[in-house]
Amino acid sequence: MDFQPTEERRMLADMIGKFIQNDYPLNARLAAGTSALGYCPEAYSTMAQLGLIGALFDEEVGGFGGSGFDIATVFTELGKGLVLEPLNDTALATGYILAQTDQLKLVEQIILGQKRVALGLIENGADYDWGAPETLARQSGAEWHVSGVKTCVKFAHGADAIIVSAQTPSAPGISLFLIEASTAGLAEHPFQTVDGGNACEITLHNTPAQLLGVEGAAYPLIDAAAARATLALCAEALGLMERIKDMTIDYMRTRKQFGSVLGKFQALQHRVAQMLLEIEQAKSAVINAANDLQAPSDERNRAISAAKYSIGRIGCAVAEEAIQLHGGIGMTWEYDLGHFAKRLVMIDHEWGDQDDHLMRFAQS
Amino acid sequence: MDLNLTEADQAFRQEVIEFLNAELPADISRRVHADLPVSKEDTEFWHAVLHKRGWLTYNWPKSFGGVGWSPVQQFIFEEECAAAGAPRILPFGLKMLAPVLMAFGSKEQQEQWLPRMCDGTDWWCQGYSEPGSGSDLASLKTTAVKQVDHYVINGQKTWTTLGQYANMIFCLVRTDSDCKPQAGISFILVDLATPGIEMRPIRTLDGGQEVNEVFFTDVRVPVANLVGEENKGWNYAKYLLAHERNGIANVGISGQKLARLKRLSLTQKRGGKPLADDPLFAARLARLEIELRNLETTNLRVLDGFSKGAGPGPESSMLKIIGSELEQNFDDLTRRALGRQAQAHTPEVFEPGYNGPQVAPQDMANQSAAYFNKRKVSIYGGSNEIQKNIITKMILGL
Numbered sequence: 055m056d057f058q059p060t061e062e063r064r065m066l067a068d069m070i071g072k073f074i075q076n077d078y079p080l081n082a083r084l085a086a087g088t089s090a091l092g093y094c095p096e097a098y099s100t101m102a103q104l105g106l107i108g109a110l111f112d113e114e115v116g117g118f119g120g121s122g123f124d125i126a127t128v129f130t131e132l133g134k135g136l137v138l139e140p141l142n143d144t145a146l147a148t149g150y151i152l153a154q155t156d157q158l159k160l161v162e163q164i165i166l167g168q169k170r171v172a173l174g175l176i177e178n179g180a181d182y183d184w185g186a187p188e189t190l191a192r193q194s195g196a197e198w199h200v201s202g203v204k205t206c207v208k209f210a211h212g213a214d215a216i217i218v219s220a221q222t223p224s225a226p227g228i229s230l231f232l233i234e235a236s237t238a239g240l241a242e243h244p245f246q247t248v249d250g251g252n253a254c255e256i257t258l259h260n261t262p263a264q265l266l267g268v269e270g271a272a273y274p275l276i277d278a279a280a281a282r283a284t285l286a287l288c289a290e291a292l293g294l295m296e297r298i299k300d301m302t303i304d305y306m307r308t309r310k311q312f313g314s315v316l317g318k319f320q321a322l323q324h325r326v327a328q329m330l331l332e333i334e335q336a337k338s339a340v341i342n343a344a345n346d347l348q349a350p351s352d353e354r355n356r357a358i359s360a361a362k363y364s365i366g367r368i369g370c371a372v373a374e375e376a377i378q379l380h381g382g383i384g385m386t387w388e389y390d391l392g393h394f395a396k397r398l399v400m401i402d403h404e405w406g407d408q409d410d411h412l413m414r415f416a417q418s
Numbered sequence: 419m420d421l422n423l424t425e426a427d428q429a430f431r432q433e434v435i436e437f438l439n440a441e442l443p444a445d446i447s448r449r450v451h452a453d454l455p456v457s458k459e460d461t462e463f464w465h466a467v468l469h470k471r472g473w474l475t476y477n478w479p480k481s482f483g484g485v486g487w488s489p490v491q492q493f494i495f496e497e498e499c500a501a502a503g504a505p506r507i508l509p510f511g512l513k514m515l516a517p518v519l520m521a522f523g524s525k526e527q528q529e530q531w532l533p534r535m536c537d538g539t540d541w542w543c544q545g546y547s548e549p550g551s552g553s554d555l556a557s558l559k560t561t562a563v564k565q566v567d568h569y570v571i572n573g574q575k576t577w578t579t580l581g582q583y584a585n586m587i588f589c590l591v592r593t594d595s596d597c598k599p600q601a602g603i604s605f606i607l608v609d610l611a612t613p614g615i616e617m618r619p620i621r622t623l624d625g626g627q628e629v630n631e632v633f634f635t636d637v638r639v640p641v642a643n644l645v646g647e648e649n650k651g652w653n654y655a656k657y658l659l660a661h662e663r664n665g666i667a668n669v670g671i672s673g674q675k676l677a678r679l680k681r682l683s684l685t686q687k688r689g690g691k692p693l694a695d696d697p698l699f700a701a702r703l704a705r706l707e708i709e710l711r712n713l714e715t716t717n718l719r720v721l722d723g724f725s726k727g728a729g730p731g732p733e734s735s736m737l738k739i740i741g742s743e744l745e746q747n748f749d750d751l752t753r754r755a756l757g758r759q760a761q762a763h764t765p766e767v768f769e770p771g772y773n774g775p776q777v778a779p780q781d782m783a784n785q786s787a788a789y790f791n792k793r794k795v796s797i798y799g800g801s802n803e804i805q806k807n808i809i810t811k812m813i814l815g816l
Contacts, residue, residue: 179759179777180686180693205777206758243775246763248786253761255775311554321803370750377793381552381801382577382629385622385794392623396790399753403760409698410688 057341063127066109070128073104074135080390083138087250091212098139102167106132107145110282115153116162122347125282126289126340133293136394138251140209142286144170147279148217151230154275155266160215171232173283174204174218174256175276182406184219184276191220191231191263199239200231200263203255208404210235210254211244217266218258225270231263238262249400250393277351281358284405285347288340288361291369294398295333298376301391302326305380322379329375332368339364356418359411365401366408373398421715423490430487431494438502441467447503451678452781453788454768455626456505458583462538464505469536475512482520482532489721493669500670501677509665510579511535511542515588517661518605518654522646531607545575545589545608545632546655553804555590556599556652560634562591562606564641564648569593569606571614571637577798581617581630585610590651597649605651607643614638622794624787659800659808660730667717667741668795672710675748679703682755685779693755702751706744713740732812735805742795742802749789752782760786 059067078097086094101107109124111117119125125146132141148171149164163169175184189202200220210216215234222229233240239261242254267275306317306326316322339361346357373395377384384391402408423431446460468474476495478484487495507513512535519528534540551558560573571591578587587608594602610617614637620629646654683694683703693699720733753760762777765784778785796802 176758178687179762180755180757180779181688181690182757183689186690206761245777247761248763248790249761255777310550311552311557321806374746374793378796378801381797382547382794385797387621387623387625392790396623399790400761400786403753403756403758407754407757409696409702409754413698 059123059127063123066105066124067127067131069104070106070131071134073101074131074137078135078137080136080393083136084250084393087138088246090244092209092244092246092250092252093139095212097137098141098170099167101139101141102165107141107149107167108165110141110146110286111149111153111161111165115158116165122285122344125286125347126292126344129286129289130293130296130340133290133295134297136294136297136390136397140170140251142283142290143208144172144210144213146286147283148173150279150282151217151266151275152232154278155230157232157266169214170209170212172207172210172213172216172254173279174207174210174216176206177202177204179205182410184280185228185273187219187221187228189218189220189258191222191229191265193222193224198231198263198265199260200233200258201260203257205255206253207256208247208253209251210242210256211252216240216256218256218263219272219276222269227270228272228276229269230266230272230275232266233258233261233263247400249397274351277355280405281347281354284358284362285340285343287401287404288336288343288358288365291365291398291401292333292337292340294394294401295336295369295372298372298391298394298398299330299333301394302329302376302379305383316379325375325379329372333372336364336368352418356415359406359415359418362406363408363411363415366411369398370402370408423494427488427490427494430491431498434495434498435502437471437473438498438504441471442502442504446505448781449768450503450505451674452768453784455628458541461505461508461583462541465507465538468507469538474507474536475516477513478516479520482516482528483536489725490718493718493721496665497670497673500674503674507665508541508580510544510584510588511540511586513662513665514544514658515542515607518588518645518658521657522605522650522654526642527607527645540586541580541584542586542588543578543581543584543610543630545578545587547577548574549576549631553801555655555800556603558590558592558599558603560589560591561595562593562604562639564593565638567641568638569641569644571606571608571634571639573634575632575634576620576629578617578630578632579628579798581610581632582619582627587632588645590655593648593651600652602649603651603655604648605645605654606639607645608637608639612637612639622791624791626787626791657730660734662734662738662799666734667713667737668745669710669714669717669741672713672741672744672748675745675752676703676707676710679706679748679752679755682752682779682782686755686757688757699751699755702754706747706751709740709744709747713737713744716740732809735800735808738799739796739802739805745795746792749785749792752785753789756782756785763787 108117109119109128112120145164149161153161191198191200219228239259241257244252244254309316343357343361346354383389475484480486548558562569562571589606590603593604614635616633618631619627686693688696759778767783
């Protein structure tokens with residue numbers, strides 16, 4: 055057993071940290087988050103050139119990483135910088151699906167940051183179920199046409215293409231389809247998200263589409279892509295929590311009330327201690343999930359659900375507790391903490407929340 | 419013991435409901451139910467409606483123009499107002515300053531200020547906290563120096579809620595530095611139009627603007643605006659804290675949120691089935707409902723005790739802690755109920771004439787912002803940590 059990151063991953067982490075420090079200030083991030091695209095194309099492109107997207111993929115498909123620990127390394131560092139860029143939403147999961155369905159040219163373009171492909175699985179925005187789409191794809195001759203509505207498709211606005219799930223009349227399972235963004239019959243309605251960034255509601259009406267992989271056999275592929283995206287989210291949350299921890303400790307050591315720093319008050323000391331040990335538990339959950347990403351799907355999914363449950367529960371608690379320990383200043387837009395807290399809580403709303411994953415774990 | 423409402427109380431509830439049905443405009447109610455900020459105009463309008471009926475001062479003693487309702491009736495009123503989506507009665511003048519003026523103000527001050535806060539002439543805000551004095555309020559540094567018939571105020575206040583709408587502010591200021599911090603504080607009323615005052619907005623993490631910083635530079639305030647005695651201001655502030663009990667537990671508002679969550683859980687889907695059928699969600703909701711039932715009776719017991727002359731003890735602090743955490747927990751669960759829809763930040767859906775897609779269910783588009791905004795309720799008005807200090811100080815007697 056070895057808990058030390060490899061030299062390569064340490065260097066990768068350092069490089070991302072330096073990029074954030076030098077080229078990704080928080081005020082630019084906040085401005086990008088409310089722009090029409092919801093992210094910063096220049097930063098995204100730079101990150102691709104630095105190899106951050108390549109690190110998420112196997113050598114076989116043109117990357118130079120792709121393991122659970124590579125994904126965790128990248129996204130933990132991105133979390134520390136509250137990086138908004140859609141590496142998870144329009145590169146990681148869709149790139150994996152495309153790589154598994156022999157779309158290697160597109161994967162290469164994704165790795166180079168030249169193309170982004172969004173992922174439309176969710177149809178009922180209240181639900182975390184991505185296994186039962188009502189969107190329907192019909193084949194006429196060699197052509198497929200898809201009709202349905204996908205919601206909460208993150209960073210679909212400005213993406214080059216979208217992958218959607220659908221059922222087909224002739225096969226019992228789910229199928230995946232690739233649709234170019236400019237295709238006739240695709241309408242998008244973009245909206246802002248609370249944590250900065252955007253998402254779209256996508257309406258498809260007899261939209262020409264390309265079948266990815268085998269008709270009706272996409273569920274295992276979706277499941278594996280979901281595992282990657284969920285691991286990335288958990289790692290991002292861990293990075294956010296590390297920063298929130300630093301901010302809170304710093305505040306406890308410097309803010310004076312009643313003649314001494316807050317950190318001298320035992321009631322607060324115990325709460326900080328509780329926060330720190332919970333974050334350590336969250337970190338272990340992420341390590342477990344990263345380690346099991348290559349495991350057989352049942353084992354992998356249990357580790358992913360364990361991590362997402364832990365991150366969801368601990369993340370919300372850490373966000374709320376950090377704001378409370380800061381008091382009024384933690385409630386302000388000017389102070390960094392609130393923005394980290396918002397993203398941390400919103401991570402519990404993607405790819406299944408803590409209750410959803412608790413049940414997945416219990417029933418697996 | 420009998421927890422049932424009397425026939426008179428039930429008739430009273432009906433009277434309140436009929437009043438709200440007749441007087442509360444639907445567009446205001448909709449915004450309140452959607453947890454959107456209430457405009458200055460809507461707040462003033464609603465105050466005027468209540469004032470006309472004589473209910474704006476529902477918790478005031480009869481001798482000062484109150485309606486003489488029993489604690490149970492006051493409670494029913496608050497509950498029905500919340501259920502109907504009525505704007506909150508602004509507490510700063512009517513619930514915070516008024517009791518201090520009644521107890522410690524001069525007859526002239528009472529006659530001058532109490533009618534004006536009722537008829538809408540004055541919108542009061544609060545000047546307590548300072549950048550260096552949050553939980554440790556008594557360390558405040560804003561000074562008021564007496565010069566013949568004026569005090570000259572210098573310093574900075576912060577977290578002044580809705581100060582941007584106010585024309586008057588009541589402040590705690592330091593009038594003596596050579597003593598225990600608490601013993602050198604005075605309570606003073608300041609006209610915000612006085613030269614030397616600058617109000618600057620503070621943007622909150624949800625993007626809203628409801629709190630402000632207030633800067634005082636050589637602000638001259640007539641000595642007639644001092645409330646009570648010089649250097650006794652801390653006692654008045656403490657008096658207020660211990661007597662603040664109407665609506666502090668927010669039982670009505672939490673009750674409204676419970677009802678909304680129950681409705682929502684029937685239409686939201688989880689795993690293809692109604693959210694209400696999800697055992698984990700059902701358990702979360704049940705816990706909150708049980709807490710709320712308990713709190714309702716705790717609150718009524720406290721109100722009943724006060725009306726019979728009990729206290730002041732730690733009750734206000736108890737109600738504040740339990741009530742604020744419960745309200746936050748309802749906002750938390752509402753956010754959870756929305757699933758991915760909670761990510762949407764779509765204030766545009768509330769614009770008149772909007773006809774695009776609704777990502778979140780009708781009137782639920784502001785719920786995540788509200789969840790983050792409501793983190794404040796365990797921080798403001800004396801943080802819950804300070805409230806716990808107050809409770810143990812009273813109970814342990816150490």
